[in-house]
Amino acid sequence: MCINPNKGEGGGAQQGVMIRNLDINQVPSEELECWSQGVSVELVEEYDDGNNNGSGGPPRKKLRLTKEQSRLLEESFRHNHTLNPKQKEALSMQLKLRPRQVEVWFQNRRARSKLKQTEMECEYLKRWYGSLSEQNRLLQKEVEELRAMKVGPAAVNSAHSCEPQPASAVSMCPRCERVTTTTPDKGPASWATTTTIKPTSVSSKVQDIIHHSRHPSAAC
DNA sequence: CGGAACGAAGAGGTTACGTCA
DNA sequence: AGTGACGTAACCTCTTCGTTC
Structure with missing residues (x-):
């Protein structure tokens, strides 16, 4: 009796009991060809290799x-x-x-x-x-x-530099993890060097999540 | 002995690709 | 040549269950 070891073995482990009576750790050479053609053979008798469960029943079926x-x-x-x-x-x-x-x-x-x-x-x-x-x-x-303090126009101190900056001008590039400062009259400034967290071994997927969580409308 | 963890294997779904009408 | 149906293989995810600790 030969059973296709590939798809459609069917019935999960319950029905697979007969098939997995084999100790698949050891494949006698004469059976290799049969297996490679998608068939199995009745080997239950041959696989009492000392890996028994000691109850006199069938040998262990689980491959290790x-x-x-x-x-x-x-x-x-x-x-x-x-x-x-x-x-x-x-x-x-x-x-x-x-x-x-x-x-x-x-x-x-x-x-x-x-x-x-x-x-x-x-x-x-x-x-x-x-x-x-x-x-x-x-x-x-x-x-x-x-x-x-009631200091008039909103200005915040950078958490890192202690220098007052206009509150609306502080942002961070989610890709390179750097803080940038912009002023309304000067336009976007170049990326500053303040770095907070630098991902090292995270996937791009996670970085994307972080990216979009910070910049929902970002297209960069 | 019971339960958690691990790992091999089955089932079913998805996708890519080749073939054919 | 382009297209839709179909079969197949490879892969993925979820699950089951034997084994080990």
């Missing part, structure tokens, strides 16, 4: 990649996050795994990578939020102080 297999897969992943069919076939031969298993491993690995990246971005955004909150708090404080 060996350290060497994992190492090679990781190494391959470092070079390329996706495999072309030739690479997949070669790797599966080298690892004595089915191409489908190599494919699934890469899929899961990509998903884990993405998850990790997303978590990093989440952390970054949290810190960003904290930083902005603190800046906001300081600015509110300055506004309160200036209001208390």
Whole structure:
């Protein structure tokens, strides 16, 4: 009986029990050809490799990649996050795994990578939020102080330079993270050098989020 | 022993591409 | 040549469930 290991195995793990009675860690060479043609074989009897559950029942069905297999897969992943069919076939031969298993491993690995990246971005955004909150708090404080002083036309001190500047003239480039000052009569000034937070390992996606959160109508 | 975490694998959806009428 | 329907492969996301700690 041969079962297509690719799509349509069907029924999830419940129905897959019969299929996964195999220890897919070990692929006898004579079966490789069968698997590569999209078929499997009845191997239940052959896979009592000491990995039993000790209850006298069927052997463990869950594949556990060996350290060497994992190492090679990781190494391959470092070079390329996706495999072309030739690479997949070669790797599966080298690892004595089915191409489908190599494919699934890469899929899961990509998903884990993405998850990790997303978590990093989440952390970054949290810190960003904290930083902005603190800046906001300081600015509110300055506004309160200036209001208390009643100094006439609105002017704020830069949080970084302490030099009074017209309140409406302070802005920040979301891309390069630099503060710019403009005056109504002189037009836009060149980007100043005051830097607050400089993203290092965040994706452009996150930077875009930050960008648009600060400049909803920005087109730069 | 129960539960959380991890990871292999299945299911279903999306997209890109080739083929054919 | 352009186009829509169809099949297929590759990939992604979500989920399940065996295993380990």
